[in-house]
Amino acid sequence: MTTRNLFLLPGDGIGPEAMAEVRKIIAYMNEEMAAGFTTDEGLVGGAAYDAHGAAISEADMAKALAADAVLFGAVGGPKWDSVAYEVRPEAGLLRLRKDLELFANLRPAICYPALANASSLKPELVEGLDILIVRELTGGVYFGEPKTITDLGNGQKRAIDTQVYDTYEIERISSVAFELARTRQNRVCSMEKRNVMKSGVLWNQVVTETHKAKFADVKLDHMLADAGGMQLVRAPKQFDVIVTDNLFGDMLSDVAAMLTGSLGMLPSASLGAPDAKTGKRKALYEPVHGSAPDIAGQGLANPIAMIASFAMCLRYSFNMVAESDRLEKAIANVLDKGIRTGDIMAEGCRKVGTTEMGDAILAEF
Amino acid sequence: MTTRNLFLLPGDGIGPEAMAEVRKIIAYMNEEMAAGFTTDEGLVGGAAYDAHGAAISEADMAKALAADAVLFGAVGGPKWDSVAYEVRPEAGLLRLRKDLELFANLRPAICYPALANASSLKPELVEGLDILIVRELTGGVYFGEPKTITDLGNGQKRAIDTQVYDTYEIERISSVAFELARTRQNRVCSMEKRNVMKSGVLWNQVVTETHKAKFADVKLDHMLADAGGMQLVRAPKQFDVIVTDNLFGDMLSDVAAMLTGSLGMLPSASLGAPDAKTGKRKALYEPVHGSAPDIAGQGLANPIAMIASFAMCLRYSFNMVAESDRLEKAIANVLDKGIRTGDIMAEGCRKVGTTEMGDAILAEF
Ligand SMILES: CC(C)[C@H](C(=O)O)[C@@H](O)C(=O)O
Ligand SMILES: CC(C)[C@H](C(=O)O)[C@@H](O)C(=O)O
Numbered sequence: 001m002t003t004r005n006l007f008l009l010p011g012d013g014i015g016p017e018a019m020a021e022v023r024k025i026i027a028y029m030n031e032e033m034a035a036g037f038t039t040d041e042g043l044v045g046g047a048a049y050d051a052h053g054a055a056i057s058e059a060d061m062a063k064a065l066a067a068d069a070v071l072f073g074a075v076g077g078p079k080w081d082s083v084a085y086e087v088r089p090e091a092g093l094l095r096l097r098k099d100l101e102l103f104a105n106l107r108p109a110i111c112y113p114a115l116a117n118a119s120s121l122k123p124e125l126v127e128g129l130d131i132l133i134v135r136e137l138t139g140g141v142y143f144g145e146p147k148t149i150t151d152l153g154n155g156q157k158r159a160i161d162t163q164v165y166d167t168y169e170i171e172r173i174s175s176v177a178f179e180l181a182r183t184r185q186n187r188v189c190s191m192e193k194r195n196v197m198k199s200g201v202l203w204n205q206v207v208t209e210t211h212k213a214k215f216a217d218v219k220l221d222h223m224l225a226d227a228g229g230m231q232l233v234r235a236p237k238q239f240d241v242i243v244t245d246n247l248f249g250d251m252l253s254d255v256a257a258m259l260t261g262s263l264g265m266l267p268s269a270s271l272g273a274p275d276a277k278t279g280k281r282k283a284l285y286e287p288v289h290g291s292a293p294d295i296a297g298q299g300l301a302n303p304i305a306m307i308a309s310f311a312m313c314l315r316y317s318f319n320m321v322a323e324s325d326r327l328e329k330a331i332a333n334v335l336d337k338g339i340r341t342g343d344i345m346a347e348g349c350r351k352v353g354t355t356e357m358g359d360a361i362l363a364e365f
Numbered sequence: 366m367t368t369r370n371l372f373l374l375p376g377d378g379i380g381p382e383a384m385a386e387v388r389k390i391i392a393y394m395n396e397e398m399a400a401g402f403t404t405d406e407g408l409v410g411g412a413a414y415d416a417h418g419a420a421i422s423e424a425d426m427a428k429a430l431a432a433d434a435v436l437f438g439a440v441g442g443p444k445w446d447s448v449a450y451e452v453r454p455e456a457g458l459l460r461l462r463k464d465l466e467l468f469a470n471l472r473p474a475i476c477y478p479a480l481a482n483a484s485s486l487k488p489e490l491v492e493g494l495d496i497l498i499v500r501e502l503t504g505g506v507y508f509g510e511p512k513t514i515t516d517l518g519n520g521q522k523r524a525i526d527t528q529v530y531d532t533y534e535i536e537r538i539s540s541v542a543f544e545l546a547r548t549r550q551n552r553v554c555s556m557e558k559r560n561v562m563k564s565g566v567l568w569n570q571v572v573t574e575t576h577k578a579k580f581a582d583v584k585l586d587h588m589l590a591d592a593g594g595m596q597l598v599r600a601p602k603q604f605d606v607i608v609t610d611n612l613f614g615d616m617l618s619d620v621a622a623m624l625t626g627s628l629g630m631l632p633s634a635s636l637g638a639p640d641a642k643t644g645k646r647k648a649l650y651e652p653v654h655g656s657a658p659d660i661a662g663q664g665l666a667n668p669i670a671m672i673a674s675f676a677m678c679l680r681y682s683f684n685m686v687a688e689s690d691r692l693e694k695a696i697a698n699v700l701d702k703g704i705r706t707g708d709i710m711a712e713g714c715r716k717v718g719t720t721e722m723g724d725a726i727l728a729e730f
Contacts, residue, residue, distance in 0.1 A: 090560045120599055121485050141528065142561055149563050152531070159567035161528040163506065167521045195455040196507055198514050202524035226615045230623040233598065234485055250591045251616055258595040
């Protein structure tokens with residue numbers, strides 16, 4: 001029996017407002033398309049800290065583990081800037097990634113045609129841009145041990161973070177990148193710092209071997225991560241799929257997102273390995289943008305990234321490809337019609353709030 | 366007695382061609398201005414590997430340690446892509462940085478007015494851009510131990526890199542940033558990932574304390590490094606001085622350099638602590654660009670970054686501020702006249718090679 005259990009974690013800041021617009025779409029799909037989604041909801045980030053003193057409760061972790069897909073809003077805000085490291089809002093997100101083993105983070109950086117002018121880059125460099133960054137999400141310096149601050153006496157402290165990568169981790173993330181490339185322009189660029197880091201050396205070797213063994217039909221390039229950052233700014237359209245580690249992926253995907261001029265609109269998917277029996281992957285979908293505490297609660301937030309994240313959920317968790325395409329098309333149509341939230345407002349366009357934007361997309365869907 | 370001993374390490378690729386143009390300026394300053402520079406020259410990178418089987422020989426290391434300043438060209442190239450990790454070309458540069466204790470890497474990202482159109486960003490975003498990135502250069506993941514690849518058996522390897530920062534390292538690099546900010550717009554933005562890395566937590570604390578204790582007159586902001594990468598692309602002029610760790614500095618300074626459209630023109634200085642007795646700092650000056658093997662040996666390379674690095678050398682190692690200003694002005698004048706190497710060629714300009722560019726700058730000097 002196919003289940004479609006969604007676990008919603010709106011989080012902090014603009015998360016709840018954006019999630020409300022997705023809830024409308026889910027309701028619509030249940031009523032009009034008999035989609036059969038069931039939903040449950042929990043707390044994460046500062047909201048969970050305020051309620052439970054932890055960035056996510058054990059009960060909500062259990063629900064996330066049991067769900068077919070998790071929809072995640074955003075976490076953090078000045079209110080929690082000085083809570084202890086272990087319970088800071090981000091810890092909830094990091095625990096979800098780690099405990100659900102969501103090793104593959106897919107971050108499309110696309111430029112909506114209607115927004116090419118919003119980019120800080122010259123429009124001709126970003127028009128039609130369509131990059132997919134595949135970021136390793138459960139390894140590297142985010143989770144490696146030791147990760148400590150030690151008091152050395154004499155007024156000195158020592159902070160240590162550890163970047164660790166094993167062969168299998170690099171193998172599985174590069175396989176995801178190669179597979180996705182086959183559905184696109186069939187090109188992968190792998191980025192690391194093999195000239196400085198041993199993990200870069202191993203990364204480069206394993207990607208090369210994985211390519212040779214199973215994906216020789218895909219074009220593979222290697223680039224040093226610093227040069228990659230440069231090339232993203234210089235000529236982003238040269239890239240199709242980029243595969244890189246957790247920390248470089250964090251930096252490079254943010255730079256790539258900003259290039260598009262569509263930052264408030266970009267979704268992401270974090271996927272686990274297919275289950276050996278059922279073939280199902282654990283998955284979490286979240287906007288690339290943050291919790292934007294400055295505009296939270298005012299009905300001003302752009303819900304497009306959250307809605308586009310749900311479109312990714314339809315595609316990757318439920319194989320509802322037609323529905324996903326339609327939802328993405330609905331977003332593009334609304335933008336083409338000149339309907340804009342404040343963050344993407346431009347001359348001659350009509351400025352709307354969060355709810356109106358959600359309604360407009362639903363009307364096009 | 367003031368000595369002005371320069372040790373020249375042209376290195377690989379376009380390094381030697383670019384260095385030849387600096388040599389002309391040194392000769393001119395000795396003849397016409399009685400500057401009293403003495404020079405010696407050594408091998409580094411692939412050139413040293415070919416000669417000695419190491420990325421720099423002990424004899425040349427001794428000379429670098431004894432010199433008042435080192436001028437460094439560039440290292441690396443496909444020829445040495447598969448030499449052992451320990452003797453790869455970059456190892457020479459990393460050893461120089463470490464053994465000379467050059468902890469402070471100054472990377473100006475300026476936009477030469479004549480080149481604002483060469484940026485991939487909209488000209489109004491980069492015109493007049495003048496950022497100084499202060500990158501920590503002898504710590505972090507570049508040098509921390511363990512740094513290993515271990516065979517785990519069963520076909521698996523494990524790579525480990527370690528990021529280590531002690532209080533004093535953060536204190537001294539942030540002090541350099543604050544001091545330099547006072548000579549500029551008096552603003553520092555510190556970047557780290559305190560939401561994920563313990564070294565980011567300590568970095569943030571120590572920068573904050575150093576600011577409070579000694580530099581409270583300087584405006585200090587903190588930004589997460591991924592958000593910093595975004596903001597550099599979105600609105601680079603918001604920054605004055607950026608201070609960050611070795612790896613983030615590597616990434617962010619490359620992105621910043623590319624923004625200016627002046628990549629082939631950007632210099633850098635790597636400085637040690639002032640000697641307790643003489644007040645002298647060990648120092649190495651190098652272009653931000655690499656060895657560009659594709660155009661090496663053809664007389665096409667742009668020598669401006671190397672010459673601008675020498676201008677930094679005049680300023681920081683020899684306190685020859687007027688001469689440094691004049692040399693920088695000479696570069697700007699030549700660009701204003703429309704003289705261009707191929708990498709920065711634009712309509713209506715005159716295309717020249719490496720030597721002619723060097724001659725044109727010398728003529729303006
Ligand atoms: C919130 C933070 C922990 C997170 C990260 O660093 O991975 C964010 O920047 C991201 O990219 O999803
Ligand atoms: C060549 C390489 C080792 C070096 C670095 O990573 O520091 C370079 O990228 C730089 O920025 O100077």
